[in-house]
Amino acid sequence: xxxxxxxxxxxxxxxxxxxxxxxxxxxxxxxxxxxxxxxxxxxxxxxxxxxxxxxxxxxxxxxxxxxxxxxxxxxxxxxxxxxxxxxxxxxxxxxxxxxxxxxxxxxxxxxxxxxxxxxxxxxxxxxxxxxxxxxxxxxxxxxx
Amino acid sequence: xxxxxxxxxxxxxxxxxxxxxxxxxxxxxxxxxxxxxxxxxxxxxxxxxxxxxxxxxxxxxxxxxxxxxxxxxxxxxxxxxxxxxxxxxxx
Numbered sequence: 001x002x003x004x005x006x007x008x009x010x011x012x013x014x015x016x017x018x019x020x021x022x023x024x025x026x027x028x029x030x031x032x033x034x035x036x037x038x039x040x041x042x043x044x045x046x047x048x049x050x051x052x053x054x055x056x057x058x059x060x061x062x063x064x065x066x067x068x069x070x071x072x073x074x075x076x077x078x079x080x081x082x083x084x085x086x087x088x089x090x091x092x093x094x095x096x097x098x099x100x101x102x103x104x105x106x107x108x109x110x111x112x113x114x115x116x117x118x119x120x121x122x123x124x125x126x127x128x129x130x131x132x133x134x135x136x137x138x139x140x141x142x143x144x
Numbered sequence: 145x146x147x148x149x150x151x152x153x154x155x156x157x158x159x160x161x162x163x164x165x166x167x168x169x170x171x172x173x174x175x176x177x178x179x180x181x182x183x184x185x186x187x188x189x190x191x192x193x194x195x196x197x198x199x200x201x202x203x204x205x206x207x208x209x210x211x212x213x214x215x216x217x218x219x220x221x222x223x224x225x226x227x228x229x230x231x232x233x234x235x
Contacts, residue, residue, distance in 0.1 A: 055231070061228055066154065089234070
């Protein structure tokens with residue numbers, strides 16, 4: 001899946017401005033339902049956050065789902081930050097946005113403050129049994 | 145005879161049609177919707193919501209499942225319901 005440069009730039013800007021290097025943050029990469037595997041934009045949800053946790057606003061989620069249906073767009077990847085090393089915590093496992101086989105969850109370390117944070121990123125993919133398994137980032141994602 | 149009609153369920157940008165009955169429990173509609181989208185989610189982590197974000201099927205914060213029929217929930221033929229995780233979080 002190709003990550004357009006403008007989407008990556010917007011993602012880092014959001015994660016940094018919202019998280020401020022002190023709190024976790026989350027962004028969803030969205031693409032057209034008709035163009036499988038594409039990412040068109042980054043969506044920053046309404047959420048609460050601490051240095052160790054984030055939670056997306058319930059009402060925002062419902063509006064987002066309706067908006068996606070109207071626009072015929074889909075979330076391809078969820079992207080969120082950790083303060084320390086990147087990994088997929090039990091909370092990440094249980095609290096993801098989408099539980100469909102092949103859905104991707106990208107975790108960026110250090111609140112995504114470093115420009116090369118993708119080099120230490122952790123990518124999890126939901127398998128056919130409903131379990132998250134680590135996959136090499138560059139096997140699934142390519143930066144343009 | 146049970147009154148049957150169709151409702152629309154949307155999940156992650158895709159909307160599908162589902163048959164429902166007025167007397168049917170909304171929990172059964174939720175389980176059918178999860179199967180419809182081939183989700184790996186556990187039913188107790190998901191809910192069905194109106195566009196006004198009223199949860200009509202799923203689990204309440206108290207841990208109790210919502211017990212009501214489609215008719216009691218006020219679900220109308222052709223209505224769009226949102227299928228989503230009740231809580232989305234990480235950390």
